[in-house]
Amino acid sequence: MPDDMVDAHIHGVTNALAAGWRVLERGGAALDAVEEAVVIMEDDETFDAGRGSFLNRDGKVQLDALIMDGATLRAGGVGCVERLRNPVRAARKILSESPHVYFVAEGAERFAAEHGIALCKNEDLVIPREVERLRAYQAEAAQHGNDLFAPSSDDVTISHDTVGAVALDRAGNIAAATSTGGTLNKAPGRLGDSSLIGCGCYANNESAAVSTTGWGEPIMKLVLAKWTADRIQAGNLPEWSAQEAMNYLKQRLDGHGGIIVLNPEGHIGIAHNTPRMAWAYKTVRKQEAGIEKSAP
Ligand code: ASP
Numbered sequence: 001m002p003d004d005m006v007d008a009h010i011h012g013v014t015n016a017l018a019a020g021w022r023v024l025e026r027g028g029a030a031l032d033a034v035e036e037a038v039v040i041m042e043d044d045e046t047f048d049a050g051r052g053s054f055l056n057r058d059g060k061v062q063l064d065a066l067i068m069d070g071a072t073l074r075a076g077g078v079g080c081v082e083r084l085r086n087p088v089r090a091a092r093k094i095l096s097e098s099p100h101v102y103f104v105a106e107g108a109e110r111f112a113a114e115h116g117i118a119l120c121k122n123e124d125l126v127i128p129r130e131v132e133r134l135r136a137y138q139a140e141a142a143q144h145g146n147d148l149f150a151p152s153s154d155d156v157t158i159s160h161d162t163v164g165a166v167a168l169d170r171a172g173n174i175a176a177a178t179s180t181g182g183t184l185n186k187a188p189g190r191l192g193d194s195s196l197i198g199c200g201c202y203a204n205n206e207s208a209a210v211s212t213t214g215w216g217e218p219i220m221k222l223v224l225a226k227w228t229a230d231r232i233q234a235g236n237l238p239e240w241s242a243q244e245a246m247n248y249l250k251q252r253l254d255g256h257g258g259i260i261v262l263n264p265e266g267h268i269g270i271a272h273n274t275p276r277m278a279w280a281y282k283t284v285r286k287q288e289a290g291i292e293k294s295a296p
Contacts, residue, residue: 001161001276006291008046009278014289016040017280020167030167030175030209031069031092038065038088038177041163048161050085051125053181055134056188061125063087063181064195067095070174070203070264077102077195080188083109083119088179090117091195101197137185160274162194164201164211166262174264176201176209176225183216192216198226205264207233208241214257214274218249224259232263242269249273 001009020037024030042050053061065087066077076095078087079102090112094103103111113119162180169175178201180194193216194200200216202225203209210225224245231241238261249255250273258272260279270279280289 001278005046006276006278008044010280010289010291012041012044012046013278013280015044016163016165017282017287017289020165021282024167024169027170029171030169030173031067031095033167033169034165034175034177034209035067035088035092037165037167038067038163038179039086041165042086042088042179045127045129046161047163048181049163049179050087050181052127052130053125054161054184054186055126055130056182056186056190057138058188059126059131059134060122060188061130061181062186062188062190063125063179064191065091065177065179066195066197066201067091067177068175068197068201068203068209069095070176070205070209071171073204075101075197077197078108078112079104079191079195081105081108081112082122082125084112084117085120085125086117088177090115091177091179093117102195104191134185141185160213160215160257162200162213164194164213164260166203166209166211166260166268168209168262168264168266172205172264174203174205174209174262176203176211178211178213180213193219193224196220198223198229200225202226202229204229204233208238208261208263210259210261212245212257212259213277214249214272215255218253218255219257221253222249222255224249224257228259228261232261238263238267238269240269242271246271246273 045052261269
């Protein structure tokens with residue numbers, strides 16, 4: 001992220017942390033905590049989620065989100081939605097009120113509307129900063145004679161601003177949620193890792209709650225969130241497993257990204273192989289937020 005966006009990111013993740021903590025403090029469920037935390041970041045234009053997201057090649061916002069409950073393995077996902085301010089709210093409705101796990105595009109929007117979630121216009125999600133970002137990107141791509149101008153792993157100047165949260169509640173249950181506008185200039189209909197179970201998000205009380213960000217295609221191919229949870233189920237700590245996941249992403253597919261991990265014992269892992277990633281955590285003893293180094 002650019003230098004002038006650092007404070008906004010720290011502020012955004014700290015607000016999200018407070019919203020999630022309010023739920024946990026009154027004895028609420030981890031599932032509710034991650035939903036509330038992610039809603040705050042979807043509403044914050046700083047991030048690539050909800051309003052203010054990166055635009056796709058057609059200049060539209062197209063959003064993906066997943067929420068997962070570690071106790072029951074229930075999950076709800078939406079992909080390629082264009083008329084939802086808070087895709088994580090729709091994902092949560094799917095988790096709670098549908099026999100299905102995943103809805104896409106108009107079907108997802110119809111499901112949301114039928115379950116009391118107001119639809120918005122796509123233009124309501126588009127902000128001038130992103131119109132300008134897309135314009136500049138496409139102008140540069142045209143100069144390179146390549147419409148798609150696919151991001152490569154060594155291009156860490158391409159920002160990844162997906163949002164995610166993991167939480168552990170008093171009952172000992174963990175949950176995870178991830179929400180994104182995907183990658184800048186993506187092809188319409190392109191789905192990334194964020195809303196796919198085990199790729200950009202995963203939660204299982206037998207292993208860990210995980211949320212990832214970064215270049216989605218390599219993360220999907222490695223099923224990285226589940227890969228990380230498996231390391232924890234095998235007896236490794238989240239701190240080590242998070243770092244290993246980033247090493248694996250880099251070594252195996254030359255990918256870049258970031259990850260947050262939490263196990264049911266309350267151990268956390270935060271790692272990224274990008275120059276920066278905004279994170280914040282709180283326990284009953286301690287609260288920290290940061291941008292460059294990983295938390296302990
Ligand atoms: N992982 C997201 C995607 O590829 C993008 C991001 O994390 O910023 O859709």
